[in-house]
Amino acid sequence: MNILEFADVSFSYSQKRFVAQMSFSVAEGELVGLMGPNGAGKSTILKLAAGLLSPQKGNVLVGKQNIGSYSGKERAKLVAYLPQILDLQAPFRVGELVRMGEYPQEGSQALCVEEALHLVGLYGKKDTHLAELSGGERRRAYIAMTLVQGARVLLLDEPMASLDIRYQFDLYKLLKDIVREKGVSVLMSSHDIGMGAMLDRLILVKGGMVIAQGDPGTVLTDKTVQESYDLNESVGAYMETNRTICRAFAFAGV
Amino acid sequence: MKRKNGYPVLVAASLCLASLCIIVISVASGPRLLNPFSMDIETCRMLLAIRLPRTAVALLMGGALGASGAILQGIFRNPLADPYILGISSGASLAASFGLLFGISLLTLSVPILAFIGAIATGAAVVVLGHDRKGLQPERLLLAGVGVGFFLSAVLMLVMTVSVDDGLKRAILWMSGDLSMVDWGLVPVGLLFILTGFAIALIRRKGLNALTLGDDIAHSLGFNPTKERFILFIAASLMTAAAVSMGGVVGFVGLVVPHVVRRHVGSDASVVLPLSVVAGGTLLCFADAIGRTVAAPLELPAGIIAALIGSPYFIYLLGQKKA
Secondary structure: OEEEEEEEEEEEOOOOEEEEEEEEEEEOOOEEEEEOOOOOOHHHHHHHHHOOOOOOEEEEEEOOEEHHHOOHHHHHHHEEEEOOOOOOOOOOEHHHHHHHHHOOOOOOOOOOHHHHHHHOOOHHHOOOEHHHOOHHHHHHHHHHHHHHHOOOEEEEOOOOOOOOHHHHHHHHHHHHHHHHHHOOEEEEEEOOHHHHHHOOEEEEEEOOEEEEEEOHHHHOOHHHHHHHHOOOOOOHHHHHHHHHHHHHHHHOOO | OOOOOOHHHHHHHHHHHHHHHHHHHHHHOOOOOOOOOOOOHHHHHHHHHHHHHHHHHHHHHHHHHHHHHHHHHHHHOOOOOOOOOOOHHHHHHHHHHHHHHHOOOHHHOOHHHHHHHHHHHHHHHHHHHOEEOOEEOHHHHHHHHHHHHHHHHHHHHHHHHHOOOOHHHHHHHHOOOOOOOOOHHHHHHHHHHHHHHHHHHHHOHHHHHHHHOOHHHHHHOOOOHHHHHHHHHHHHHHHHHHHHHHHOOOOOHHHHHHHHHHHHHOOOHHHHHHHHHHHHHHHHHHHHHHHOOOOOOOOOOHHHHHHHHHHHHHHHHHHHHHO
């Protein structure tokens, strides 16, 4: 069953159209990637899905209902959005941050703070300041907040940016666990085409339009990547190297 | 930095105990030392008419400024935000100075009421200027406050430069946080506005926490950032306007007290707001007690003393953070 659906959605900030007649869906318990070159509209798509932006045409449906029709609290129980850059200066401790996920729930949260911290591997860092965490740990702390929030759809804007391979490994493992164990759906943007094999499904976008979508192995061909990123050279060797890394991840249980 | 679970409770208990001790010291100290446990009628009269209202005003002012600072630093996500950076004090100062310099008392409007009107009018102007089609943006609101503040300060300096009135010294003292002229008359209305602002802020404490994480995450947690920012800004403006109208301009407390409180108990607004009230009130009360004692019979403005006491401690805390 689809939890998130874009139905013929168009959006423009001014004269320039950023998303044009876009249609796709995300099923429950699915890890979906959004890839494409800079300016393709990935962040705009995520903000539309989060209800931060309203489409000029078409509908963004969450649980078969227009995202704009939900109250703030109802929306927060369904959708959580994490921007690419998480505030380094946020003056909270890990436990304080994760507890904020309880705000929309009023005592009926999907997961208690301790469980969420355990799931993201930060149980021992409840009283640590966010500023003292590494980039990967900080992102995991914010993900723990969204788990307590009980959101059915997690929208992540380039969560792997600036993370080294170890933290990318940890984060993919965490997202796969959440998808498998909690039935949460994840829609995440990424620039790392080589990591496409880690996803359940991939949506390739360019100029605010969907170029291809489906199984990552089918979508990410030399031809689609060249077309999407305006490349003249073959990227086959680059992608093969990354496939090897993905196989190593798979071997390690991710 | 890791803290044990009971640490914030210990800090809160110690602060409340220190506050009680300082209230007793403040009531007892002055040009003439009073023993609150052994008093004659004349001493009682002095206590009720001078020392108690002054202590009450210092507590209320300091508390209001501490809480306002905590709110504004959260909604602007800026550690330098305080009740005065938004021009509210400049508006109050200009209006009050007109009253003090030109003896304006239109329809029995006194200096505190003029200050309150000046503060609220400035706050409203800043909100209007800080609003664009996306809503109440923190950067725009902050810049509007700074711009309006500089403009009003310039007008104030111009008015003071051309003035030769006796009210000039009184105006300067008023702008340094001088509490020597306060009485019970201002306390009930001031208390009402401060309690109203504080109650609004406490009710909206979750929104304040969420705004501290940024508008996108606040929205993701189910809040409307523009609405939350507007309501919290009104709460901070009410408290600042009431504080300024009761005892003049006191800087520093609103800027530094929330930082010191957060340093000890974390940043959850449910804890920071009430403790900023207690810490701000205690600091100003202590500063006022020192100001009227150290150079008696000369009185030094509480605002100046608060900055002199608090700044070294703040710098010490900054040094510790670096280490």
